[in-house]
Amino acid sequence: MERWVGRVALVTGASVGIGAAISRKLVQNGMTVVGCARNVEQIQEIANDLKSEKGKLIPMRCDLTREEDILDVFGRVKKELGGVDVMVNNAGLSHNAPLLTGSTQDWRNMLEVNVLALSICSREAVKQMRERNVDDGHIFLVSSMSGHRVIPNSPGHFYSATKHAVKGLTDGLRNELREIKSHIRVTALCPGLVHTEFQKRMYQSEEMGNKICSMFKCLEADDVADALVYALGAPPHVQIHDILFRPTEQIS
Template sequence: MAVRTALVTGASQGLGAAIARRLGSDGVAVAVAARRKPESEAVAESIRAAGGRAIAVTCDVTDREQVDAAVAATTDAFGSLDILVSNAGVTRDALIHRMTDEDWHTVLETHLTGAFLTSRAAQAQMVPNGFGRIVFIGSTSTGGWRGQSNYSAAKAGLQGLARTLSLELGRFGITVNVVQPGHIDSELTRGTAERLGMDYADMAADRIVSNAIKRVGLPDDVANAVSFFAGERAGYVTGQVLSVSGKPSIL
């Protein structure tokens, strides 16, 4: 079997870096995409040091030309694009009366438009090969979270996008699924705590109280779920949302 290839966006740190490294350890050749080339190159080098294949790609997922160039760089380097993990994301938390137009559009464009642009570019490579795996990184914030109307709306939109694309692309052997993390100890989460003026340990302790599993999530917990959806054994699973939150999900 030919080596599978993947493009992971937002892969310079946190969840994206963990996902890229996990796919690399699975034997997948990985294009590590992010806006900051030095950080993405460091992740790519860690994959190569562990015996895998990886390149670093500069990509702002809100820019169609950069997305198309990242997909082209992946196929030029590895010969195909089999797996897309749309992980790039930002937060601009604010209550509705304080949220600016820029706060709203920045989050929607990064999470939702970015997923659309990368999926559209990736499927053009996958359809002729009759195989593809597209995985969106969602959030349990789809259930609503104070100060995150932009983020919650964007992540909810990913579910609708995934289900629609699963119907459109399934006949070509392409699956589309969502991994939906709860509280994960990552740079993004710690940054949120800092912006809210909270001690991260206090934030984590508060989340653990409502968890069935009495710890916070780790990036590798999310990477493990992505690894399943990206693999050969998930070929009959599509349009699904898998919560990785340490507790039951009702969404």
């Protein structure tokens, strides 16, 4: 990880859960991390906690459903920090929206955040890397085991479809980067059940979220952050393309 000291990472969904854990881990490894979310106050609290670490965390507000917000963040990063070296597309969400009864608004929101925002951020990150002749950059897509199988759980079927899209985008990004003879790497992180706010928000119920996460020992946000650091720290000629990992007791 020494070669990443002082370089710039952009992390979406950085205020809580996996995004917060990744931001912490990268700052501890000496990177300058731009943390994006709608709630910048929470990111600022994390930044205050990390003031004694090797790197630093810079909060920036961004609503990922608004392309103008995303482009504004990339503009600020370019102006203030030179540009992005590592893009962590972490932000993602699910609604309780089955295919037969779910609302179009919920489906659209999942597409906007899980698929479109991820694609916009990846495009803009690669653009900034190539403008600066950065040939060792890294794009991360935080996906899910649900991008590799569909479980018989109707509330999560549309979410699973968005994560299958992310699988296609991972392969597509790698192919397009190879076509232009770039050494920018692409990695998808695909965890199973992680103990975060995700389940509570999906069902709009703290009780339901706690119940789901108490069925067995879930992954922790730091487990996902550790997987990212492993892939980022691999030698430049090694692309860790897809990491699938789940709690030991999880069935599928």
